[in-house]
Amino acid sequence: MTNSALRTPGQVAAKLASHGIPDADAEVVTAAMAAATMVEPGERVLAIGSQGLHDALTARGAEVVTDGPASAVIVGITFDFDYDCMHRAMSAINAGARFIATNLDPTYPAADGFLPGNGALVAAVGPAAGIKDTLAGKPFAPIAALTRALIGDHGIMVGDRPDTDGDFAAEMGYDFGLVFSGVTKVADMPVTPTPIITGADLLALVRSSLGA
Numbered sequence: 416m417t418n419s420a421l422r423t424p425g426q427v428a429a430k431l432a433s434h435g436i437p438d439a440d441a442e443v444v445t446a447a448m449a450a451a452t453m454v455e456p457g458e459r460v461l462a463i464g465s466q467g468l469h470d471a472l473t474a475r476g477a478e479v480v481t482d483g484p485a486s487a488v489i490v491g492i493t494f495d496f497d498y499d500c501m502h503r504a505m506s507a508i509n510a511g512a513r514f515i516a517t518n519l520d521p522t523y524p525a526a527d528g529f530l531p532g533n534g535a536l537v538a539a540v541g542p543a544a545g546i547k548d549t550l551a552g553k554p555f556a557p558i559a560a561l562t563r564a565l566i567g568d569h570g571i572m573v574g575d576r577p578d579t580d581g582d583f584a585a586e587m588g589y590d591f592g593l594v595f596s597g598v599t600k601v602a603d604m605p606v607t608p609t610p611i612i613t614g615a616d617l618l619a620l621v622r623s624s625l626g627a
Contacts, residue, residue, distance in 0.1 A: 449558030464491025
C-alpha cells in the first residue's frame, strides 16, 4: 500500500529520502494538512482517517474526536472505514457539522491493481447524510493556498489524474505534467486539462523535461 494520503509528512519525507531526495521535510504538503486549514483552532472535529489526519488536526489546535457532536466531519482515506464510521459521520453532519473531504479520488493505484480511494468513502457518507455539497482538499483552493505558500507561485504539478491533479495545476496556476503509471493511460488521451508534458512514469517525465 503506497498511497501517500495514508502517510504522515515525516513518512512521506522518509520515502522520498529512500529514493534519493533528501531533506524534503519542509516541502511536504499532504491532503490532511490542507483539510486541517479548513477548521479553526479549538473546533471539535470528528476525524475519520489515518494518523496523518489526526496529527494535522492536532497541530492545528482542533479538538479531535471520533464520535458525538462536532463542528466539522473530515473524511480521509483509511483502511478502517466501516458501517460504524459512516453512521458516526452521518449523525454528526445531520446535527449540523460541516462535511470536509481530504480529496475526492475514487480510486488509487496499488501494486496489485486499483483500490477504492477516499472519494468512495465520501460517496458513502454524503448520501447517508443527505447532502451533496462537500468541502474538499485537492484540487480546491485550501490545499492550493497551502502549497503555494510553501513552494511558490510557479511550478509543475505532476500526477496521474486529469480530474484532480490537472485541475489542481489549474487552481495553482502551474503547468500540468501527466504520468501514465497510475490511473490514466496513453489510450485515454486526449484529456482535459491538456498536460504540457507526459511520461511513462515520473523518471521518464523528468528526463523528457530535461531533454535527456
